[in-house]
Amino acid sequence: xxxxxxxxxxxxxxxxxxxxxxxxxxxxxxxxxxxxxxxxxxxxxxxxxxxxxxxxxxxxxxxxxxxxxxxxxxxxxxxxxxxxxxxxxxxxxxxxxxxxxxxxxxxxxxxxxxxxxxxxxxxxxxxxxxxxxxxxxxxxxxxxxxxxxxxxxxxxxxxxxxxxxxxxxxxxxxxxxxxxxxxxxxxxxxxxxxxxxxxxxxxxxxxxxxxxxxxxxxxxxxxxxxxxxxxxxxxxxxxxxxxxxxxxxxxxxxxxxxxxxxxxxxxxxxxxxxxxxxxxxxxxxxxxxxxxxxxxxxxxxxxxxxxxxxxxxxxxxxxxxxxxxxxxxxxxxxxxxxxxxxxxxxxxxxxxxxxxxxxxxxxxxxxxxxxxxxxxxxxxxxxxxxxxxxxxxxxxxxxxxxxxxxxxxxxxxxxxxxxxxxxxxxxxxxxxxxxxxxxxxxxxxxxxxxxxxxxxxx
DNA sequence: TCTGGGGTCCTAGGACCC
DNA sequence: TCTGGGGTCCTAGGACCC
Numbered sequence: 358x359x360x361x362x363x364x365x366x367x368x369x370x371x372x373x374x375x376x377x378x379x380x381x382x383x384x385x386x387x388x389x390x391x392x393x394x395x396x397x398x399x400x401x402x403x404x405x406x407x408x409x410x411x412x413x414x415x416x417x418x419x420x421x422x423x424x425x426x427x428x429x430x431x432x433x434x435x436x437x438x439x440x441x442x443x444x445x446x447x448x449x450x451x452x453x454x455x456x457x458x459x460x461x462x463x464x465x466x467x468x469x470x471x472x473x474x475x476x477x478x479x480x481x482x483x484x485x486x487x488x489x490x491x492x493x494x495x496x497x498x499x500x501x502x503x504x505x506x507x508x509x510x511x512x513x514x515x516x517x518x519x520x521x522x523x524x525x526x527x528x529x530x531x532x533x534x535x536x537x538x539x540x541x542x543x544x545x546x547x548x549x550x551x552x553x554x555x556x557x558x559x560x561x562x563x564x565x566x567x568x569x570x571x572x573x574x575x576x577x578x579x580x581x582x583x584x585x586x587x588x589x590x591x592x593x594x595x596x597x598x599x600x601x602x603x604x605x606x607x608x609x610x611x612x613x614x615x616x617x618x619x620x621x622x623x624x625x626x627x628x629x630x631x632x633x634x635x636x637x638x639x640x641x642x643x644x645x646x647x648x649x650x651x652x653x654x655x656x657x658x659x660x661x662x663x664x665x666x667x668x669x670x671x672x673x674x675x676x677x678x679x680x681x682x683x684x685x686x687x688x689x690x691x692x693x694x695x696x697x698x699x700x701x702x703x704x705x706x707x708x709x710x711x712x713x714x715x716x717x718x719x720x721x722x723x724x725x726x727x728x729x730x731x732x733x734x735x736x737x738x739x740x741x742x743x744x745x746x747x748x749x750x751x752x753x754x755x756x757x758x759x760x761x762x763x764x765x766x767x768x769x770x771x772x773x774x775x776x777x778x779x780x781x782x783x784x785x786x787x788x789x790x791x792x793x794x795x796x797x798x799x800x801x802x803x804x805x806x807x808x809x810x811x812x813x814x815x
Numbered sequence: 816t817c818t819g820g821g822g823t824c825c826t827a828g829g830a831c832c833c
Numbered sequence: 834t835c836t837g838g839g840g841t842c843c844t845a846g847g848a849c850c851c
Contacts (some may be wrong), residue, residue, distance in 0.1 A: 386819080387820090389817065389819095391816080391817090391818080391819075392819070393818070393819050393820095395819080395820095395851090408851085409817095409818085409819085409851095410818090412819095413816085413817070413819060414817075414818095415820095453850080453851065454850085454851045455849085455851090457851075535819060542849085542850075543824095543848085543849065543850090544849090545848060545849050545850080546848085546849090547847080547848055547849085548848075567828070576825075576826070577825085577826090578824080578825060578826090579824095579825075579848090601822090602822080602824095603821090603822070603823085604821090604822095605820085605821065605822075606820085606821085607819085607820060607821080608819090608820085609818095609819060609820085612816080613816090644843085644844095646844095646845095654817095654818070656846080656847090657845085657846090658844085658845060658846070659844085659845085660843085660844060660845080661844095662842085662843065662844085691818095692819090692820095694820085694821095696821090696822095716817095728844085729820055780822090
């Protein structure tokens with residue numbers, strides 16, 4: 358089993374496409390007041406910037422980094438190239454996200470892999486890493502190879518970035534025993550704390566505990582799963598095709614919402630996006646769920662299961678608004694979301710043509726507000742690395758900004774070194790470049806990582 | 816102005832059915 | 834008249850992953 362992980366993927370794509378960002382700290386993620394970091398380049402990690410950290414904290418730790426909202430199309434294109442390469446090696450490829458995949462080498466049909474001896478696999482994996490660089494225009498990948506998914510994934514983490522670790526068959530437990538329990542997938546903060554209280558810190562500690570005890574501590578599925586992994590027992594197969602089980606859209610707002618009508622309007626808009634994605638993928642679902650995160654971060658969900666599957670904007674929207682009626686939002690709401698689950702992979706036939714386009718009416722939605730309150734703050738100031746377009750000079754990106762002046766470098770990896778020009782910060786000819794238009798709606802409360810995840814797995 | 820977005824899986828309780 | 838035992842479906846919440 359092989360696990361391949363592209364190093365600091367989103368940031369690496371930015372550095373590839375904007376040569377002058379190379380060697381500099383780059384942070385990709387939400388750039389708003391409530392954004393979090395999706396990916397930090399290794400230069401930014403030196404300052405303690407990490408994924409999932411709030412962008413606010415990242416800016417405090419590394420103010421001179423380039424903070425980018427991300428360019429999903431570029432990430433997806435690069436990912437498609439890598440996954441295509443992997444599938445040329447073996448039909449059994451399981452992408453975990455845009456930048457990560459398992460490959461079953463036993464199913465491989467590559468002449469460069471005549472057998473699965475350690476040295477053969479090592480040489481093959483090195484060759485694969487080189488090929489990844491070729492197809493991506495220079496991105497590096499870290500690879501792990503072992504007898505199971507679990508150990509392969511642990512291995513790929515050991516020599517990051519740009520590393521390769523092959524674990525010999527039989528050597529799995531020697532590798533795992535000294536490691537912290539948190540290396541095991543499924544051990545997050547909550548499980549880690551439970552295990553810590555039980556005096557279990559390392560895999561070796563876990564190995565000495567009976568399955569019954571772990572089940573008592575963590576519940577049936579989790580306990581049994583952990584017991585197996587702690588003994589390096591993992592026979593999970595590579596699953597190349599997965600069916601989507603739910604489709605959802607959510608958004609966190611810059612300031613807490615208090616206006617119920619506005620919440621209904623936003624929910625209605627989200628319902629439309631969910632329904633559109635259902636239709637685009639030929640799906641429909643029976644259960645509509647809303648998610649509401651209150652001002653204090655408590656999260657509430659309400660769901661309703663319909664008599665038959667739907668992909669209709671009106672049905673999803675009306676159901677969602679009805680569910681909101683059940684929630685006390687008086688303290689303010691920071692996040693709203695709508696999802697549909699219980700998916701059927703068939704579209705209900707419209708035998709009588711009565712509801713053409715399967716978008717039924719939703720007259721109540723017509724006059725609902727969707728305008729977010731104006732916080733009165735200036736639209737985000739120009740920042741290094743941002744993609745911009747100038748009416749006269751074309752596409753470029755911000756090299757520097759300050760004191761009312763923006764310096765733009767009109768250079769990409771394909772256009773090569775270009776001119777550098779300065780403009781007044783309020784020059785109307787200069788705007789943010791939005792590569793996702795008109796493909797997708799402009800949503801400033803949405804990160805490109807979210808778009809990436811949505812597109813990959815509807 | 817701590818704490819994104821899109822997912823998956825699990826658990827537990829209640830309704831309901833045989 | 835003092836209380837079964839399964840099974841399925843639904844709902845709400847939580848943990849976790851990238």
